[in-house]
Amino acid sequence: MKLYKTRFGIVAEFESKFYSIPADDWDELVNRDNLHDFLVTATAITQPSDEYQSWTKSGLLAPIGRQEVWASGVTYLRSRDARMEESKKSGGDNFYDRVYDADRPELFFKATPERVVGPGANVRIRADSNWNVPEPELTLFITSTGKIVGYTCGNDMSSRSIEGENPLYLPQAKSYDGSAALGPCLYVPETPIAPETQIRLEIIRDEQAVFTNSIAINQMKRQHTELVSFLYRECSFAHGCFLMTGTGIVPPDDFTLRAGDEISISIEGIGTLTNVVA
Ligand code: DO4
Ligand code: MG
Incomplete structure (x- = not known):
């Protein structure tokens, strides 16, 4: 089951058919522990239509309402190695090694909904940063009780x-206008997403692929439920919450994004999130 938030209304895609879901409030709709079963029942009592499919082609929005977006860090070896390299000069490199092996994961606040862009919208790089990358991340949607009921593609744009200058600058490297993208849908499976699921990143510049790579989500060091349990220890989320699970793909050190680059993040079962750098 896929749930799309569009400019024209909410659409569910189930067994290749498209249904309108008559809900006024996105947050109330998605923040239910039985979301999958609820949507199966809702689609069983309405008629599918090609018109609803067309809504998902031209009017897609980020699948977010009033939720906060949080992110996890250094959950894949590749991320640990890349951060250690970039912060060698500042002497901050051993933070990353230590957090990779520690019980407590790195979790940080990434974005308010206003800083999140949806499919087709522009992501941004900071004017005061000269080394910028996208981070393609499987992103969990967790209800207010702490249950993972959905998944989407996330881009944790990073300076x-x-x-690298100083690990204490992390919030500035990670949180700014247009620093997060989510979409194209909320994927709501009956059972948790398969461990062998692949994430793929492609960056196109002047119609040429300048970077492509993929990784399976089972290369992640931590369990999704482990990340959620730390996040929910002392924070409550009235409307549920999005949690990016960290990147396993980092372009080589001589790569930086440029205005006009097209970033596509694809996750099996979910789809492709494409954004252009403003
Ligand atoms: O430790 C800094 C951020 C790490 C991160 O965003 C990631 O691993 O995806
Ligand atoms: Mg990240």
Whole structure:
């Protein structure tokens, strides 16, 4: 089951058919522990239509309402190695090694809904940063009781120059207008997403692929439920919450994004999130 938030209304895609879901409030709709079963029942009592499919082609919005977006860090070896390299000069490199092996994961506040862009919208790089990358991340949607009921593609846009200068600059490297993208839908499976699911990143510049890579989500060091349990220890989320699970793909150190680059993040079962750098 896929749930799309569009400019024209909410659409569910189930067994290749498209249904309108008559809900006024996105947050109330998605923040239910039985979301999958609720949507199966809702689609069983309405008629599918090609018109609803067309809504998902031209009017897609980020699948977010009033939720906060949080992110996890250094959950894949590749991320640990890249951060250690970029912060060598500042002497901050051993933070990353230690957090990779620690019980407590790195979790940080990424974005308010206003800083999140949806499919087709522009992501941004900071004017005061000269080394910037996208981070393609499986993103969990967790209800207010702490249950993972959905998944989407996430882009944790990051300034490597600011983060590398000093690990204490992380919030500035990670949180700014247009620094997060989510979409194209909320994927709501009956059972948790398969461990062998692949995430793929492609960056196109002047119609040429300048970087492509993929990784399976089972290369992640931590369990999704482990990340959620730390996040929910002392924070409550009235409307549920999005949690990016960290990147396993980092372009080589000589790569930086440029205005006009097209970033596509694809996750099996969910779809492709495409954004252009403003
Ligand atoms: O430790 C800094 C951020 C890490 C991160 O965003 C990631 O691993 O995806
Ligand atoms: Mg990240």
